[in-house]
Amino acid sequence: MAQLEELMAAPNFWNNQESAQKTIGELKAQKSVVAPALDMSSRIEDLEIHFELATEAKSQEDFEEISEMSQKLLHDLETLELKTLLSGEHDSGNCYFSIHAGAGGTESCDWAEMLLRMYLRYFERAGYKAEEVDRTDGEEAGVRSITLNVTGSYAYGYLSCERGVHRLVRISPFDSQNRRHTSFASVDVLPELDDVDIEIDWAKDVREDTYRASGAGGQHVNKTDSAIRITHLETGAVVQCQNDRSQHKNRAEARKMLAAKLYQKQQAQRDAELAKLYGDKGEIAFGSQIRSYVLYPYQLVRDERTELKSPHTDKVLDGDIQEFIDTFLRHKTTKNK
Secondary structure (H helix, E strand, C coil): CHHHHHHHHCCCHHHCHHHHHHHHHHHHHHHHHHHHHHHHHHHHHHHHHHHHHHHHHCCHHHHHHHHHHHHHHHHHHHHHHHHHHCCCCCCCCCEEEEEEECCCCHHHHHHHHHHHHHHHHHHHHHCCEEEEEEEEECCCCCEEEEEEEEECCCHHHHHHHHCEEEEEEEECCCCCCCCEEEEEEEEEEEECCCCCCCCCCCCCCEEEEEECCCCCCCHHHHHCCCEEEEEECCCCCEEEECCCCCHHHHHHHHHHHHHHHHHHHHHHHHHHHHHHHHCCHHHHCCCCEEEEEECCCCCEEEECCCCCEECCHHHHCCCCCHHHHHHHHHHHHHHHC
16 A cells, blocks of 8 residues: 555656556555554454443443444444455456346336346445446337446445346236236446456457447437447457447447456356366356345345345335345355355
8 A cells, every 4th residue: 555655646646647547546445445444443442441441430321332332343344344355356446337138128128227226326325436338228118238337446346246137026017917027137247457468459359330329428429420339259249338429438448348358258267167177067157147026926135146135125126235245245255165
């Protein structure tokens, strides 16, 4: 941390804006762990002093205050402990967060938009900033697919816990006979990578298409071919970006997304090879169902990985999902030991 602070103090620090922002992000990530740890140590010392004074005074009021302080301290220690579980190479950084509607037409598109609202509310709670990169709306309602660039401390580490298929069971608002429907939508999360060892020959390895942006952005966006779609010819991986009015900026963003996607494919192949050796195939099944949201005939949200349940479907769909993320982090760490 001291080394990063020295870099920021250099007179030419802001000459390279991109490098400067990366350094600031790294420093914030380190401070988000170090500062709370130092604060915890100070609070523990204060609690010990309060306990000694309360014991001497034999004051019930002081003991009640100590109990409240202890409960708050334990809660904050648990939060700090969870951050120590996010020790992956990219866990502390930003990410690309995508939602894709499954088969089922309007039903699934509507479910994808419900998930989008849930996560946007969660981002607000967590202090993350989300910027739309690409969006395709459903034909009648909802969203077919959407990709967001989510920035904030440990955004990738926490949100990668949400990767997988999400299942909704409800009485369909689009069915005139009020029948029960099951809808699916998938969540994908890619780390935002600045420096990654992925070799791409942009002249030979990819096909680049430009098209007219269809999302929000004003008349200029809709009248020019500013949107970019890049296809990696060998793997078939496709990314697209239409967030900016500048074709140049959209191209740069799309290239970063493609590098991240190819990096993830490499990691998945490596994990698959390890899984064959250790027999833990279930853990690396990309796209497997992770959570069910049942609104009818009863109300329940159930995480299929940890078996955590909540009857408060309204709160969960309003972004109250931190408990599901925290529980999965502990579950994953325990299982990997």
